[in-house]
Amino acid sequence: MRNFLFFFLLFSGTLVKAQEDAIFTAQVRHTIDELVEFVALPNDALVSSDIERNLRWLTAKFSERGFNTSVLPTEGQPLFFAALPLKEGKPTLLFYMHFDGQSVDPSKWDQPDPYKAVLKAPRDGRWETLPFSALNDSIPAHWRLYGRSTSDDKGPIVMFLNTIDLLRKTGKELSYNIKVILDGEEEKSSKPLPKAVQQYRELLEADYLLISDGPVHVSGLPTVVYGCRGITSMTLTTYGPVRPQHSGHYGNYAPNPAFRLATLLASMKDEDGKVVIPGYYDGIALSESDREVLRAVPDDPAAIHAMLQIRQPERVGAFYQEALQYPSLNIRGLGSAWIGPEARTIVPATATAELDLRLVPETDGTRLKNLVRKHIEAQGYRIADSIPTPEMRAAYDKWITVEEGSVTDAFRTPLDNPFGQHLVRTLNGTFETPVVQIRIMGGTVPIAPFINALKIPAFILPLVNPDNNQHSPNENLELGQVAYGLNALKAILTTPMGG
Amino acid sequence: MRNFLFFFLLFSGTLVKAQEDAIFTAQVRHTIDELVEFVALPNDALVSSDIERNLRWLTAKFSERGFNTSVLPTEGQPLFFAALPLKEGKPTLLFYMHFDGQSVDPSKWDQPDPYKAVLKAPRDGRWETLPFSALNDSIPAHWRLYGRSTSDDKGPIVMFLNTIDLLRKTGKELSYNIKVILDGEEEKSSKPLPKAVQQYRELLEADYLLISDGPVHVSGLPTVVYGCRGITSMTLTTYGPVRPQHSGHYGNYAPNPAFRLATLLASMKDEDGKVVIPGYYDGIALSESDREVLRAVPDDPAAIHAMLQIRQPERVGAFYQEALQYPSLNIRGLGSAWIGPEARTIVPATATAELDLRLVPETDGTRLKNLVRKHIEAQGYRIADSIPTPEMRAAYDKWITVEEGSVTDAFRTPLDNPFGQHLVRTLNGTFETPVVQIRIMGGTVPIAPFINALKIPAFILPLVNPDNNQHSPNENLELGQVAYGLNALKAILTTPMGG
Numbered sequence: 001m002r003n004f005l006f007f008f009l010l011f012s013g014t015l016v017k018a019q020e021d022a023i024f025t026a027q028v029r030h031t032i033d034e035l036v037e038f039v040a041l042p043n044d045a046l047v048s049s050d051i052e053r054n055l056r057w058l059t060a061k062f063s064e065r066g067f068n069t070s071v072l073p074t075e076g077q078p079l080f081f082a083a084l085p086l087k088e089g090k091p092t093l094l095f096y097m098h099f100d101g102q103s104v105d106p107s108k109w110d111q112p113d114p115y116k117a118v119l120k121a122p123r124d125g126r127w128e129t130l131p132f133s134a135l136n137d138s139i140p141a142h143w144r145l146y147g148r149s150t151s152d153d154k155g156p157i158v159m160f161l162n163t164i165d166l167l168r169k170t171g172k173e174l175s176y177n178i179k180v181i182l183d184g185e186e187e188k189s190s191k192p193l194p195k196a197v198q199q200y201r202e203l204l205e206a207d208y209l210l211i212s213d214g215p216v217h218v219s220g221l222p223t224v225v226y227g228c229r230g231i232t233s234m235t236l237t238t239y240g241p242v243r244p245q246h247s248g249h250y251g252n253y254a255p256n257p258a259f260r261l262a263t264l265l266a267s268m269k270d271e272d273g274k275v276v277i278p279g280y281y282d283g284i285a286l287s288e289s290d291r292e293v294l295r296a297v298p299d300d301p302a303a304i305h306a307m308l309q310i311r312q313p314e315r316v317g318a319f320y321q322e323a324l325q326y327p328s329l330n331i332r333g334l335g336s337a338w339i340g341p342e343a344r345t346i347v348p349a350t351a352t353a354e355l356d357l358r359l360v361p362e363t364d365g366t367r368l369k370n371l372v373r374k375h376i377e378a379q380g381y382r383i384a385d386s387i388p389t390p391e392m393r394a395a396y397d398k399w400i401t402v403e404e405g406s407v408t409d410a411f412r413t414p415l416d417n418p419f420g421q422h423l424v425r426t427l428n429g430t431f432e433t434p435v436v437q438i439r440i441m442g443g444t445v446p447i448a449p450f451i452n453a454l455k456i457p458a459f460i461l462p463l464v465n466p467d468n469n470q471h472s473p474n475e476n477l478e479l480g481q482v483a484y485g486l487n488a489l490k491a492i493l494t495t496p497m498g499g
Numbered sequence: 500m501r502n503f504l505f506f507f508l509l510f511s512g513t514l515v516k517a518q519e520d521a522i523f524t525a526q527v528r529h530t531i532d533e534l535v536e537f538v539a540l541p542n543d544a545l546v547s548s549d550i551e552r553n554l555r556w557l558t559a560k561f562s563e564r565g566f567n568t569s570v571l572p573t574e575g576q577p578l579f580f581a582a583l584p585l586k587e588g589k590p591t592l593l594f595y596m597h598f599d600g601q602s603v604d605p606s607k608w609d610q611p612d613p614y615k616a617v618l619k620a621p622r623d624g625r626w627e628t629l630p631f632s633a634l635n636d637s638i639p640a641h642w643r644l645y646g647r648s649t650s651d652d653k654g655p656i657v658m659f660l661n662t663i664d665l666l667r668k669t670g671k672e673l674s675y676n677i678k679v680i681l682d683g684e685e686e687k688s689s690k691p692l693p694k695a696v697q698q699y700r701e702l703l704e705a706d707y708l709l710i711s712d713g714p715v716h717v718s719g720l721p722t723v724v725y726g727c728r729g730i731t732s733m734t735l736t737t738y739g740p741v742r743p744q745h746s747g748h749y750g751n752y753a754p755n756p757a758f759r760l761a762t763l764l765a766s767m768k769d770e771d772g773k774v775v776i777p778g779y780y781d782g783i784a785l786s787e788s789d790r791e792v793l794r795a796v797p798d799d800p801a802a803i804h805a806m807l808q809i810r811q812p813e814r815v816g817a818f819y820q821e822a823l824q825y826p827s828l829n830i831r832g833l834g835s836a837w838i839g840p841e842a843r844t845i846v847p848a849t850a851t852a853e854l855d856l857r858l859v860p861e862t863d864g865t866r867l868k869n870l871v872r873k874h875i876e877a878q879g880y881r882i883a884d885s886i887p888t889p890e891m892r893a894a895y896d897k898w899i900t901v902e903e904g905s906v907t908d909a910f911r912t913p914l915d916n917p918f919g920q921h922l923v924r925t926l927n928g929t930f931e932t933p934v935v936q937i938r939i940m941g942g943t944v945p946i947a948p949f950i951n952a953l954k955i956p957a958f959i960l961p962l963v964n965p966d967n968n969q970h971s972p973n974e975n976l977e978l979g980q981v982a983y984g985l986n987a988l989k990a991i992l993t994t995p996m997g998g
Contacts, residue, residue, distance in 0.1 A: 249942055252815040258852070314754055331757035331847070332837075334835035334836070335838035337853075340851075346831055351830075353838075354836075354838050394810060
């Protein structure tokens with residue numbers, strides 16, 4: 001029967017399909033082997049000599065695939081740039097990925113060396129290490145490769161390189177000109193990037209930016225992300241007696257800075273978690289079609305609530321995705337004197353709240369911080385930039401120190417951008433599943449200023465599994481995602497817009 | 500001229516006065532020398548062998564003065580008891596003092612050994628150490644003796660002993676029967692005392708209790724204290740997501756425990772610092788004559804405000820002494836996640852407030868804690884005794900853990916108690932200055948349960964200077980206070996009530 005099938009395939013048009021499948025499987029295996037090789041180069045951006053070794057590897061690997069490459073100096077670690085020879089009349093895609101990784105603490109990993117990738121298969125509820133020869137017969141989708149940067153973000157780089165191979169081997173033509181910019185210190189906040197955009201503007205010129213970083217939606221479905229929230233921070237410190245005082249002698253007399261801070265913070269939000277500072281949500285308008293896209297995301301509230309162990313969420317939005325369309329005002333830390341066994345019977349001298357504000361494109365970080373300052377003043381406070389002097393304290397009752405963190409902007413490409421729609425259609429056609437569209441991610445990527453400075457539509461195309469332990473010990477890449485990455489990139493690179 | 504004066508005095512009734520003065524001065528000097536000897540015995544209640552040496556010293560010194568003495572076993576350090584042979588028809592005074600001291604860290608003292616007392620005089624803004632022979636000609640009131648327990652509380656014990664000597668030498672008769680109970684672990688909270696009252700009730704029987712511990716009013720005037728506030732504590736912990744969450748992914752969705760805690764705390768007090776929990780101040784009524792006594796205390800608000808560096812105090816009372824007549828609700832500590840350089844972009848899992856509640860006799864500690872609990876429930880919380888389980892969290896939205904500290908009661912003897920009035924008159928007549936009457940001290944003394952259990956009117960009669968560095972390095976006793984102590988005790992012991 002198998003023989004019959006083989007002959008049937010041999011003499012039908014499907015032969016090409018079978019050959020293509022073999023080529024594809026070999027390329028998946030090659031991707032894994034090449035990723036193991038790349039992961040073996042430690043890539044903590046604090047160690048310049050390691051970054052240089054990674055740059056040499058990238059230069060070799062991109063050159064092999066016919067790219068012109070260069071290493072672009074910056075104020076920090078260099079950027080790696082590569083481009084295929086440009087052809088007239090085709091739109092240009094700029095890919096952004098990063099080759100540095102989070103620092104590692106080997107003692108916390110379940111393998112001797114986080115840079116020596118290991119293959120693991122799930123067996124009876126645990127992960128069993130296997131030799132790579134176990135992949136010779138087949139490549140089970142649920143096995144995983146464990147090692148630093150397997151997912152974040154060397155995996156996508158190697159998938160990209162192997163997609164180029166695949167196109168060559170199957171004689172497919174690129175529908176776009178291709179440029180690639182690889183960041184060498186994303187995990188250290190990509191500080192040199194915004195300046196680099198100015199310096200290398202012509203080199204980076206493109207029609208669309210595709211960012212491959214971060215995981216697909218928790219459902220595992222193909223995912224396109226149109227933006228992510230920005231962030232800024234504020235530190236508020238209120239004052240009581242200049243030194244902590246005996247709570248017997250001065251309780252009921254010296255103003256308590258912790259009560260003042262509590263009252264101030266409580267004045268900023270309502271019971272639903274909504275910010276009540278006037279103007280905080282100004283400019284945000286969700287259309288019915290926006291809401292449709294948000295509602296289409298297959299989030300499972302019951303699963304989220306079980307994971308967080310909460311009975312009900314805040315009500316800034318009617319549901320999870322809607323909540324992320326608004327800026328947040330989050331207390332990330334609170335402190336005054338001591339809690340626990342160290343607690344002392346005192347009226348504390350100060351109380352401090354650390355706030356972070358996640359931003360959306362409609363809510364500029366500086367504007368929001370000014371609204372918070374205005375609100376604080378409206379509660380009767382004088383704002384000081386540093387600790388108030390005795391003279392200031394004698395002249396005015398309620399002092400607060402406000403320190404402001406820097407602003408990392410949000411970015412968001414409109415949902416109706418034609419290239420975004422094209423991406424979604426292409427993925428949908430390739431995988432024959434719904435494609436998850438994320439209007440904006442809750443978190444912040446440090447390259448947002450870079451994205452905004454390029455002034456071209458940008459999209460995040462995640463390629464790795466959601467449970468990849470990114471930034472943690474035991475980072476991993478599910479092997480099924482390698483096949484997903486090659487297929488997704490192949491489809492995107494070969495499907496012309498409107499094609 | 501001096502000779503003439505001498506002869507004049509010699510042949511007038513004033514001769515007795517001059518002789519008395521000489522005897523008095525010699526007794527002051529003897530007090531200082533005996534205190535140096537007593538201070539030389541380390542007295543940290545954690546070291547039982549040291550406490551035993553102090554007990555032997557006390558036994559010898561009280562016996563010398565004709566007291567019957569005994570060492571009373573307790574569950575902790577023994578108590579020392581002494582009594583002069585009782586005489587029929589005289590009221591009995593029970594004196595309470597303590598002979599243990601705060602632990603010392605010699606490295607923080609300006610003298611080699613905190614137990615080797617040194618004499619110091621103010622010279623050009625600093626304290627100069629002098630040999631004790633410098634006291635041979637005169638005993639300047641503003642020189643000081645530095646050493647652990649010089650003020651807290653061995654000084655008063657030695658002043659008491661030397662007053663007995665003084666009365667003998669000047670042929671004065673005691674107007675009272677005298678009992679003395681000396682605590683061996685007051686600085687460790689006098690835990691054995693309440694049980695000891697039950698066990699030694701007959702031995703301790705008396706008409707009035709006089710406590711000599713703590714400093715006179717900051718004005719330096721003779722002071723009688725009628726009571727002190729009690730204390731209890733509560734620890735409140737609110738809950739957000741079960742583990743800290745990324746503030747980008749879950750800010751605006753996972754409830755923030757710090758905002759919840761802030762809102763809850765803010766609901767407990769108004770802008771003036773007054774507790775708004777119904778019933779919190781119930782039962783407190785200040786008569787016009789109470790207010791008169793409070794207003795007569797020569798506090799200097801400007802000096803207090805300058806010391807605290809506050810422009811205006813809370814308004815629980817119209818002025819400092821009035822504020823102390825009410826229970827407090829003080830945040831002594833606040834904590835959630837991290838502040839400062841450690842702050843992380845998270846929604847914290849928990850937030851904790853440490854509260855202390857200073858009590859007055861009208862506001863029972865358990866009743867106040869129950870009012871706070873009721874208030875918390877009225878804000879929509881379920882109260883748990885420990886960390887809520889996943890099942891509890893799934894069943895109900897707002898959980899809080901409330902842990903309660905033990906209650907130390909307040910005590911307060913009525914201002915119009917005849918013996919209190921007698922004490923004030925006696926001090927006023929002796930020193931010809933106003934006497935400061937403190938209706939209730941803000942702080943808490945651990946012997947309050949002992950005082951309340953004895954069921955006799957109790958008064959605190961402080962003998963030492965307000966700036967004695969009690970509980971701190973460089974504890975000291977101003978020598979003028981020794982003369983004050985001998986004079987005050989002499990007058991009190993020899994002036995019969997109504998006499």
